[in-house]
Amino acid sequence: MTKNLTCISCPMGCELRVEQNQSGAVLSVTGNLCIRGDVYGRKEVTAPTRTVTSTVRVTGGNKPLISVRTKTDIPKDKIWDCMERIKTASAAAPVAVGDVIIEDIAGTGVPLVATSPANKLEGTNK
Amino acid sequence: MVDYDIIIVGAGVVGSSIARELSRYDARVCVLEKCTDVCEGTSKANSAIVHAGFDAVPGTLKAALNAAGNKAMDRIAEELAVPFKRCGAFVVSLHEEDLPKLRELKERGIQNGITGLEILGREEALKLEPNLSDDVYAALHAPSSGIICPFELTLGFAENAKQNGVDFVFQSGVTAITKTAGGYNVETERHAYSCRALINAAGVYSDIIHNMVCENKIEIIARRGEYILLDKTAGDHVSRTIFQLPGVYGKGVLVSPTVHGNLIVGPTSEDIDDKEATKTTRDALADIVKKSAFGVKNVPLRQAITSFSGLRAHSPTDDFIIGESAPFFFDAAAIESPGLSAVPAIGERIAEMVKEKFSLAKNERFNPLRPMRVHVSELPVPQRRELIEKNGAYGSIVCRCEQISEGEIRDAINGIIGATTLDGVKRRTRAGMGRCQSGFCSPRVMMLLAESLGTDLTGTRKNSPSSLIVYEKTREDT
Amino acid sequence: MYHDIVIIGGGPAGLAAAVSARQAGAGDILILERENELGGILNQCIHNGFGLHTFKEELTGPEYAARYITQVEELKIPCLLSTTVIHIDENRVITAVSRKHGLMSIKAGAVILAMGCRERPRGALIIPGYNPAGIFSAGTAQKLVNLDGYMPGKEVVILGSGDIGLIMARRMTLEGAKVKLVAEIQPFSGGLKRNIVQCLDDYGIPLLLSHTVVDIHGKDRLTGVTIAEVDQNFKPLTGTETDYSCDTLLLSVGLIPENELSREIGVSLSPVTNGPLVNEQLQTNVSGVFACGNVLHVHDLVDFVSEEAESAGKNAVRYIQSGGSAADSISFSEIPLRTGGAVRYTVPASIDPQRAQEETIVRFRVGEIIRGGYVCIYADGKQIARRKRQIMLPGEMEQVVLKQKDIAGASGEILITTEVAE
16 A cells, blocks of 8 residues: 655655555655655555653743753654643743753653753842 | 613713713712724714714704803813814815805804804905815805814713713623513623613613613614825825815715814715624715815825724614603614713703602712822823833833834723723723834734733734734644 | 954854854953843754754754853853843944943944844734734744743644744644644745654645635634635635634744844845845955844855854854954955845855855746756856755755855856756
């Protein structure tokens, strides 16, 4: 069977054709301009993943939220579990870019890390 | 039951003007307003023109009060710190055959006591207004015509009234009026009041109020006018208000600078049933675009920053309804154009009537002057520097399009009649009226409002209690 | 107060220009930023997709900003935060204001304009209907959600399929709102294809091309919108009107470079980009005033903003070091870059073939989708380059390299055009 997809690895957005056999194994990927398209095409039809970016509340900080990301991509079907966890999480100030907020988010094995900093409420932002 | 001598229904420019004039006398006055702020009705959505007064039919109240109001406007603007500019106006005719109509207008103006009117030929008119359209044949020049800020005029009257002891109560639409021995009992959604005299300044709802009290009923038709407002970069496209002589294409639209430097085009005219339908419509907006080109060429409509509509209170009698329509019940109803121009005279006339009726004594502590609002961006550099040194909030710019500082926003919130909504802050400071239309400043203004209201952003409103801006926090306890 | 190089704006353009200027040897630099932190719009762009070119990594907006902020800090480049520039005159005297320092007057040896852009509001489109609460430009909603922590609404319709609209479709959905649709007036989306996939397709949000909002309902708070299909001239087609109930309308209908200050200095603006007309040094018609980033023309990728800003920084230093006089500004051998075919504009708009560096990057956009076409460059009518492009889209900035050796003798004009294969 054939699946037509748009590669999202970079802004080029190559149109991919992925051929799979009956059991779902990938036979070929065409239409990609680079190796990342091949990787993405295979992954997307067998085990699609996404990076989740969101915000987490800060306690004791000079701002209400920090932005966060899953450090790497997680299974696409775990996005909502991930969001549920994010909504109840909190990070205590000070927070630096890259700090791990949650070691293993929603059982994916991937950490949730801070992507923006927060200082303590008493301090000044220089 | 709260007792007053005089209750005014409506805190638009008419009600506020009456309140201010009445505050010259010793009387307990209250203004009941159904919205959350002054200036929420017709007063905030009109052409903002102070008409010279040639258009009104001689002998009508419109004519007399327009002429008197226009004359008084310099003094009013000065006393109440209202931006006002006598930029003059042209009424342009597009055909030679219309010249008699133009002369007739001039005659009418002279009859109404207007001075300075003159008819200019195309050449002379073009010298003064190079952007007149190629069809313009002649123009009636009315140098006493002007442009004003209707928000500041309303706030000017209202705040000065409050300074001099008048109470303003909001979210208090009148639900019932009963005649009593001593005057009237007035019920609102929230309280009940008594008064000896009741004044109707309820705008498009002035028929509802009138008909609650009077045997002879009146009818007020909501007449919707839509406008397009252009960026300040278009503000010098014309220097005067350019009217079109009503002709083959109907009433035509005006093209005018505003007192703040924008360009305004409109209005259209449509009678509607719904007294709340202040929306704009595709057909009317298209009409404005088409008609704007008749009198003025190359109107830079691509520089539009917003459009809006306002409802005028039109009476089939075609004149203002001013007077004591029932014992101790005074109408200032059907105040459509030239209402804004006439407002100083309307206020005086009603106040005079009431004063005579009750032989009111003078308020010895009446202060006609309302404090000037601080506009930091207009201050000369040394003054600006000094102000910021005294209070750093004046150095923190919140509205980047109009260059409005945090200090000015706080002043608006803490003013004599303080702003409690986003629109209220906008009308008092101009924050949100610039080219990004509050995209940048609204979250910041909301923070300042929330602070004053003791809530978070979910407690702020655009104008009415149901105009929620944000619904809830995204995270608990942030 | 005097500084050699003053940079207006501490977003990605300003930061990259500052770092580049320092690395080119400038000692005296000052960044003026109106927010209370550096980073500009990147601070609210918490999604990833930034930095693929610059860092070979996919970063979120704040992470990308952090890379430059760290460099600014390490290079000890001074910044004045919470400082708004309110005026610049043609002698490069900058008037700025802040709570802490009051009104300041700063004379600059060179100015780099990096003020970014603003969003087109509903009012500018003259969409009929009511004006209730609940209508936001996508960027304002993005700030409220990502920085302030508030949900603007629960049932959302988005007008405009530019990247900001698409990103907010996903963002609102992940925060629990129902995004009913994205309407786009053009017959194609203005955003990156990857965003169509991961913001709309992933969440089953329909994209209605050739559709627009024709009416807005609800007086106090939005209750719904009417969407209609449009013809090739973008006029709504009668009979296609459909009502959608919603409490929130997000508008992603165009970005406009913020050049109010530039106008005050007397900088000439391009009517196509609404940004300054610049030469190959990214210098405007006003001596010593340079521009880069979204204030110059709206970019899609921040990586190109950084690249452009780097160039502006270097050139500002060159200007200062060469004495920064009129000799270095408008030179008599500057020739225009003209556009042809589907090319809407180029940055730079003019070039001095003698003064140009070995390679000059010319950035441009096409006004329509071009498949299997060529970008061609002509110098004084003679073709000097012809590059095949699989696809060119209005929503994706293109670039082509001008080699100095190819244009050295040109004295009339350089033409950048697109041609389609026969």
